[in-house]
Amino acid sequence: MLPAAGGEDEEKWLAEGIAGLQQNAFYMHRSLDSNNLRDALKYSAQMLSELRTSRLSPHKYYELYMRAFDELRKLEMFFKEETMKGCSVIDLYELVQHAGNILPRLYLLCTVGSVYIKSKEAPAKDILKDLVEMCRGIQHPVRGLFLRSYLSQISKDKLPDIGSEYEGDSDSFIDAVEFVLQNFTEMNKLWVRMQHQGPAREKEKREKERSELRDLVGKNLHVLSQIDGIDLDMYKDTVLPRVLEQVVNCKDEIAQHYLMDCIIQVFPDEYHLQTLEILLGACPQLQPTVDIMIVLSQLMDRLSIYAASSAEILPEFLQVEAFAKLSNAIGKVIDFQPEMPIVSAISLYVSLLTFTLRVHPDRLDFVDQVLGACVKKLSGRPKIEDNKATKQIVALLSAPVEKYKDIDTALKLSNFPRVMDHLDNATKKVMAVVIIQSIMKNITYISTSDKVEALFVLIQGLMKDMDGTQDEELDEEDFKEEQNSVARLIHMLYNDDPEQMLEIIRTVRDHILIGGPKRLAFTVPPLIFSALKLVRRLQVHEADEIDEDATTTPKKIFQILSQTIEALSSVPSSELALRLYLQCAETANDCDLEPVAYEFLTRAFILYEEEVADSKAQVTAIHLIIGTLQRMNAFGVENRDTLTHKATGYSAKLLKKPDQCRAVYACSHLFWVENQDGIKDGERVLLCLKRALRIANAAQQMVNVTRGSSGPATLYVEILNKYLYYFEKGNPQITSSAIEGLIELIMTEMQSDNPPSDPSTDAFLSSTMRYIQFQKQKGGVMGEKYQPIKV
């Protein structure tokens, strides 16, 4: 066909063509101005001869064509004026046929034909029929396509359509349809034939050129869609079958893909809906290389937008069983084309699913059906490793989750987990994250243990090590992220009913305990807190009514908790376990379960003794223990003594003196609890404080020995503050003279400081002193109390 040419050569040929065209157009205009018809025809034919070139690509040829087209409009106007002046259009129609070359002759004939139809001297259908037949004279694909598109363009507004001024007798619009269909058929043949002309090595270039030319062919379908006479019946019985016949029989991949797209885009939705069977019936007959996915998803996209446009339309979808037909067609396409890559098949299901979710959101069975079909396609295959295919499966599974904003609904889809089975481990995790995110975003509570069970099956990729996963590959940050999301999820597993809630807790425990040591640190705490919440809920209930037969009791829950925390010892995460034991102890205390609380505290102490070795961790742990113990009131004297004794003992055994000192004075609070029936053992408070002072003193001396200067007196000031606290609270053992003595001691210490003492200690001391002054001046009970203190 076209000789291989560089862009430069083509530019040159185009420029030459334009020049020739312009020159002849110039003389044509001159002839028109002087009313010289014969010369006008001569020059216009010469002008049109430029379109006989075979050297231009479709793009360039189109440029040339457009210039000729513009010139022909002027010629057409001239013809019109001539006929108005009395020149016979029939004579003109004859006259232009004297042009020597066939291509110019046919362009001129079409141009006069346009005027001829307008003159109404002959029925439009006859003239059109003549023209469309005559155009057969050009069999060169590019030239023929442009000529026929010219015919289509000039005749478009002159078709004998219903309501048109060119409408003939009763059914003349059928002639209009016939004309367009015939032109379409001929053009498609020319277009397809191009593929088989010329050497095989130019296939790619040919395909590019064909692709550029496609709109000339598709345009005919647009013209058809604009014919008012085509009602649904006519479309269904004549137009669509005829067009599809052409599409299927041309057996050309490019043409089939493009024309199917055109049909879907140019004809209205309601026609598609009513002719789904015919349209879909063509799909399996197309060449296997045609990307049917794109075609069908465009159709479904259009239909779902249409369905959403008005509530009145939806029954129509049900009436024509749109879903069943689409589902059926997709199944057929997949069955007929065993070579189809799996990703294309899944993409088809994704678009079908999108369609049904948009059009029939209430039909869960449709969704499950699509997933089921997908399972069928996937079964018997190895796990999918193709990246694109897994992406499509994620899209497939995410669609219902996102649509329903409620994982409950997705959990009802029996085929959902079965599709997930076909995913590789990494993708399972991706899916699990999608599911968890949906739950968190939509605040969906999962309310029965069955549902929890089903949910954990879906997210098992995050819950335990999967077979064959290489843990080393996983990024630490990613792992934390994943496990934190599981931790958040655990709080969403909730039921108001204690029995059910306990069931949920049991289920969660069973699942997280097999998660392996790395996960436990993330998953145990949320479970513990969730269970403690339940305990507190029961506690409130019990205050109202004592239910002897209740199967869900705090004791039972504490048993589960105790076992669960124990699992952490394997982690090892003793500090975390210690904290959790203390939380449990406190809750047990609030439930007035002394033995349980004692047991948890015992475990905390054992952990402290056996597992907490780091000195800093010990300090933190002992303060946590003291804090917890201080708040507990369920203990009898004996138990309490044992526990406080332990706490004080460990405090005094911390490694660093300042840590010892601080822990010991903190212990003083264990003997002075400021609530109704709290313990107020002033003597033991004083003992603690004195002991703290001794340790502070020892610390001071140690610094003296090692550094040759005294350490900061901060510890003393801290103890002074404790003195003041108990003094105000009315501890009889703390007297004003004891405070005076302490202040004096501090002053001496500070003065003996050789290097200037630590500024923060100075500030601490002076603000403490200011406080004393302030209290003294305040008057009232407190003022009186402070009065004896001399500073």
Add this chain to the structure above:
Amino acid sequence: MASRRRMLLKVIILGDSGVGKTSLMNQYVNKKFSNQYKATIGADFLTKEIQFEDRLFTLQIWDTAGQERFQSLGVAFYRGADCCVLVYDVNVMKSFENLNNWREEFLIQASPSDPENFPFVVLGNKIDIDNGNSRVVSEKKARAWCASKGNIPYFETSAKEGFNVEAAFQCIAKIALKNEPEDEIYLPDTIDVAGNRQHRSSSGCGC
């Protein structure tokens, strides 16, 4: 010769898919409207005879495909346009945001000699939908954009109800008429056509 040239006014309608380009043209030329969406393939025109100051003109209105994949042959038909109509849907923000692209694309492809002053008209279509409750582009915003691009005339239209369509096209015709023809008079060479290389650069010539 010049008089014949001036009798034909060429107008190009551009805009995103589904904003109503074909409907506006059909409403103006045929007084017809269909609610059905039918994509346009390629480019094609309808003509309408109009009278203006006692002279008859033929308005050649080119409707175009909003979907790029149906514009496979390129835009050679932009050539010689006297006015370009940019259409957007007042209910779709994206279609308004794309006006700039359409305008720039037109100026690049049609390459008029004076791009700064090439006449455009902007139509905000579909104002009838939901009684205007679903509109997302305010008239003020649209007018501000038009003002920033050299005071482009702006019309709010409803192709469905025929609202403002006639007025808009009258303005379009008037503006197109004012557009000075770019074509210079072509002078034929005495040299043989095949050798006239000097015409290569005269692509802007359009008589």
